[in-house]
Amino acid sequence: MSECIFCKIRDGEIPSDKVYEDDQVFVFRDIHPKAEVHLLMVPREHIGSLNNLAPQHDGLVAHMLRLLPQLAREQGLDDGFRTIINTGKGGGQEVFHLHIHLLGGSDLPGF
Ligand code: AMP
Secondary structure, three states, rough: OOHHHHHHHHHOOOOOOOOEOOOOOOOOEEEEOOOEEEEEEEEOOOOOHHOOHHHHHHHHHHHHHHHHHHHHOOOOOOOOOOEEOOOHHHHHOOOOOOOOOEOOOOOOOOO
16 A cells, blocks of 8 residues: 555545546645645656656646646636645655645745
8 A cells, every 4th residue: 555645645545625636637725725725736646756757747747737727717816826846855845746736816925
């Protein structure tokens, strides 16, 4: 059995506030939101991070990127949104299953 928390959410072993799913990805609300809207988009396949992407994932990556504005619109983020992908310990990644943060709906701090 997988020890990965996002695989457990995918498999329904851990509850989540899911807002979208299809055959490639699932999307749920972050448990510790950093903005009014804070979603996590996760591929169904366990891919550790951006470091583990291969050419076979090109279609998946395009799918994820194209889905983000659609989800943002559905969340009412008409004014814009922020996406973040933390990669590796040095990049602040805590869960080692690739995911894209989608944030918005409140004033986001500048970098
Ligand atoms: P990262 O630092 O990019 O790896 O982000 C991991 C994110 O997963 C953090 O923002 C956590 O708040 C979030 N997270 C961890 N466990 C859960 C969970 N069970 N449900 C929803 N979000 C979670």
